[in-house]
Amino acid sequence: MMYKQNPQQTIAIIGLGFVGLPLAMLLISKEMSVIGIDLAEEKIKSLHAGNSYISDIKGETVKKGIDSGFFRVSSNFQLIKEADAVIICVPTPLNNNSEPNLDAVKNAAQSIGKHLQKGQLVVLESSTYPGTTKDIVKPILEKSGLTCGRDFYLAYSPERVDPGNQFPIEVVPKVVGGTTEGCLKKVYDLYSCIYQEVVPVTSPETAELTKLLENTYRFINISFINEFAMICEQLGINVWEVIHAANTKPYGFAAFYPGPGIGGHCIPVDPLYLQFIIKKSGLMSDFIQLSEETNEKIVRYIAERSLQLAGTENPTEANILIYGVTYKRNVADVRESRSLNIIQRLIEMGVKVSYHDPHIPELYIDEKKLFSTSIDAESLEKYDCVVLLTDHAELPKERLLQHAKVIFDTRGILTETSGNAKVAQLGNGLSHPLFTQ
Numbered sequence: 001m002m003y004k005q006n007p008q009q010t011i012a013i014i015g016l017g018f019v020g021l022p023l024a025m026l027l028i029s030k031e032m033s034v035i036g037i038d039l040a041e042e043k044i045k046s047l048h049a050g051n052s053y054i055s056d057i058k059g060e061t062v063k064k065g066i067d068s069g070f071f072r073v074s075s076n077f078q079l080i081k082e083a084d085a086v087i088i089c090v091p092t093p094l095n096n097n098s099e100p101n102l103d104a105v106k107n108a109a110q111s112i113g114k115h116l117q118k119g120q121l122v123v124l125e126s127s128t129y130p131g132t133t134k135d136i137v138k139p140i141l142e143k144s145g146l147t148c149g150r151d152f153y154l155a156y157s158p159e160r161v162d163p164g165n166q167f168p169i170e171v172v173p174k175v176v177g178g179t180t181e182g183c184l185k186k187v188y189d190l191y192s193c194i195y196q197e198v199v200p201v202t203s204p205e206t207a208e209l210t211k212l213l214e215n216t217y218r219f220i221n222i223s224f225i226n227e228f229a230m231i232c233e234q235l236g237i238n239v240w241e242v243i244h245a246a247n248t249k250p251y252g253f254a255a256f257y258p259g260p261g262i263g264g265h266c267i268p269v270d271p272l273y274l275q276f277i278i279k280k281s282g283l284m285s286d287f288i289q290l291s292e293e294t295n296e297k298i299v300r301y302i303a304e305r306s307l308q309l310a311g312t313e314n315p316t317e318a319n320i321l322i323y324g325v326t327y328k329r330n331v332a333d334v335r336e337s338r339s340l341n342i343i344q345r346l347i348e349m350g351v352k353v354s355y356h357d358p359h360i361p362e363l364y365i366d367e368k369k370l371f372s373t374s375i376d377a378e379s380l381e382k383y384d385c386v387v388l389l390t391d392h393a394e395l396p397k398e399r400l401l402q403h404a405k406v407i408f409d410t411r412g413i414l415t416e417t418s419g420n421a422k423v424a425q426l427g428n429g430l431s432h433p434l435f436t437q
Contacts, residue, residue: 009031009032009033009084009193010032010033010034010035010082010083010084011027011032011033011034011035011083011084011085011086011087012034012035012036012037012079012080012082012083012085012086012087013027013034013035013036013037013086013087013089014037014038014077014080014086014087014088014089014090014108014111014112015037015038015088015089015090015091015104015108015126016036016037016038016040016043016047016073016089017038017054017089017090017091018054018161018163018265018333019089019125019126019159019161020036020038020087020089021036021047021052021054021057021062022054022056022057022161022169023087023089023125023159023161023169024036024065024071025057025061025062025065026169026170026194027194028065028070028071030170030193030194032070032193032194033069033070033071033072034065034070034071034072035072035073035074035079035080035082035083036071036072036073036074037073037074037075037076037077037079037080038073038075039075041075043073044073044074044075047062047066047071047073048066048073050062050063050066050067051063053332054163054332055163055164055330055331055332055359056163056164056166056331077111077112077114077115078115080112080115080116080117080120081115081117083120084119084120084121084190085120085121085122085123085190086112086120086121086122086123087122087123087125088105088108088109088112088122088123088124088125088126088137089125089126089159090104090105090107090108090126091104091126091265092104092105092126092127092128092269092273093265093269094269094272098272099272099276100128100129100272100273100276102128102132102136104126105124105126105128105132105136105137106136106140109136109137109140109141110140112141113140113141113142113143113144114144116141116144116146116152117152118146118151118152119151119152119153120152120153121152121153121154121155121183121186121187121190122137122141122152122153122154122155123154123155123156123157123176123187123190124137124154124155124156124157124204125156125157125158125159126159127158127159127211127212127215127265127266127269127270127273128208128273129208129212129273129274129276129277130204130205130206130208130209130212130277131205131208131277132156132204132208133154133155133156133177133179133204133205133208134179134204134205137154138154138179141154148179148180148183149179149180149182149183153178153179153180153182153183153186153187154178154179154183154204155176155177155178155179155183155184155186155187155204155207156176156177156204156207156208157174157175157176157177157187157191157207158175158207158208158210158211158214159211160172160174160214163264163328163331163333164328164329164330164331169195170194170195170196171195171196172195173195173196173197173198173199174191174194174195174197174198174199175199175201175207175210175211176188176191176198176199176200176201176207177200177201177202177203177204177205177206177207177208178200178203178204179203179204184200188200209274211266211270212270212271212273212274214270215266215267215269215270215271216270216271216274216288218256218262218267219262219267219268219270219271219288219291219295220271220287220288220291221254221256222256222257222259222262222267223262223290223291223292223294223295224256224291224294225239225243225256225257225258226258226259226261226294226295226297226298227294227297227298228258228427229258229426229427230297230298230301230427232427232428233426233427233428238425238427238428239258239412239426239427239428240412240425240427240428243255243256243257257411257412258410258412258426258427259389259410259411259426260298260299260302260338260339260342260389260410261295261296261298261299261302261338261341261342262295262327262336262338263326263327263328263334263335263336263337263338263339264327264328264333264335264336264337265335265336268295268336269336271285271288271291271292272288272292274288275288275289295338298338299338299341299342299345300345302342302387302389302408302410302426303342303345303346303349305408305424305426306320306342306346306385306387306408307320307346307349307351309385309406309408309424310351310384310385310406311384311385311406312384315346315349315350315351316350316351316352318351318352318384318385319351319352319354319382319383319384320346320351320352320353320354320383320384320385320386320387321353321354321355321356321373321375321380321383321385321386321387322339322342322343322353322354322355322356322387322389323355323356323357323375323386323387323388323389323390323395323400324339324356324357324388324389324390324391324392324395325337325339325340325343325355325357325360325363325389325390326339326357326359326360326390326392327339327390328390329390329391329392329393330359330392330393331359332359332360334360334363338389339355339389339390340363340365342387342389343355343365343370344365344366347365347366347368354370354373354383355370355372355373356372356373356374356375357372357390357392358372358392358394359392360372375396375399375400376399377399377402377403380399380400380403380404381403381404381405383404383405384405384406385405385406385407385408386400386404386405386406386407386408386421387407387408387410388400388407388408388409388410388411388413388414389410389411390411391411391413395413397413397414398419400414400419400421401414401419401420401421401423402419402420402421403419403420403421404420404421405421405422406421406422406423406424407421407422407423407424408424408425408426409423409424409425409426410425410426411426412425412426412427
């Protein structure tokens with residue numbers, strides 16, 4: 001790809017993670033110059049070397065951007081003085097009390113405020129609760145002496161990046177909300193140069209709540225389908241067959257699928273941001289609370305079912321292999337992954353646990369370091385049960401079916417039974433034979 005530099009469009013991106021880096025590559029493809037700012041020096045070094053730490057972004061794409069001069073990366077916030085717009089893509093996790101932790105947003109706003117220029121547009125894209133843009137970011141930026149809506153422009157636009165999904169970012173409609181009419185026009189004009197469709201809404205609060213609705217919808221429905229899978233086992237009915245049959249209806253039904261629980265930064269986190277802000281109004285969402293409880297329940301259920309399938313009453317005698325620890329297929333991301341909770345619970349029960357994940361060479365469980373183990377034919381035969389939690393594209397189905405003793409398939413993908421392994425699926429029904437072979 002040849003880049004044609006457009007000095008009129010220089011965009012600073014704060015935070016070069018799973019949202020910021022793909023956005024940077026998209027902007028470069030739109031002939032814009034990008035200043036990427038991140039405080040993690042290891043990311044800066046990796047990008048300067050032309051390497052990518054995100055599976056969706058190829059190293060050669062990063063290298064072209066760096067070599068061409070269209071992509072500059074640094075930890076120095078002074079560089080934003082050169083930008084026409086600044087886009088904040090920093091993490092918004094939960095604290096130890098499961099409440100919003102906006103430290104990264106506040107710190108980014110403070111650093112931007114020190115170098116804010118007249119006429120600049122600042123856009124917050126980090127997931128958060130309604131009121132963050134106006135009540136938190138705006139006052140911090142105005143400490144610079146500049147006034148929002150007159151001297152600089154401020155807006156919110158929820159990120160809609162889906163790691164591991166090859167759906168082009170620019171074809172996903174982009175919701176934008178400005179703090180003033182002028183701010184809305186500024187962000188609309190910029191994002192119309194980037195995305196195929198831009199959806200303006202009346203306020204930043206509307207845009208902020210849009211993101212929370214999207215992910216709370218998924219949180220509630222995935223939690224319900226996991227509960228439904230456990231119900232199906234008790235009723236002796238195959239949940240996968242039920243979902244497939246229901247999904248033939250051309251209206252009024254959207255299919256969700258069981259699994260080991262909801263992970264990632266957004267879906268298990270955003271509903272708690274919503275719960276946090278509505279509690280301040282004296283309200284409460286029973287749906288969110290029940291879904292959170294179900295998301296914990298499925299972890300206990302899978303751990304106990306795995307031990308049962310291992311065929312020993314004494315947990316200390318069980319030897320279990322976990323396949324896949326990332327929160328979704330084909331991504332190197334374990335944020336809020338329920339797989340880690342399942343491993344932790346099995347270890348607490350006294351089970352000997354190993355794991356394999358082609359994307360995660362090592363991880364920590366309660367400060368204990370574990371390494372991804374090999375899954376050749378010989379090693380597979382020593383495990384009492386292999387628990388499939390993440391269905392990566394690299395999943396060696398044939399090898400597992402031929403050499404594992406027992407497989408607990410929580411993703412419903414091992415429909416073949418031509419091998420030697422006994423296979424049990426989550427939600428496959430207790431009235432049927434325990435194993436599909």
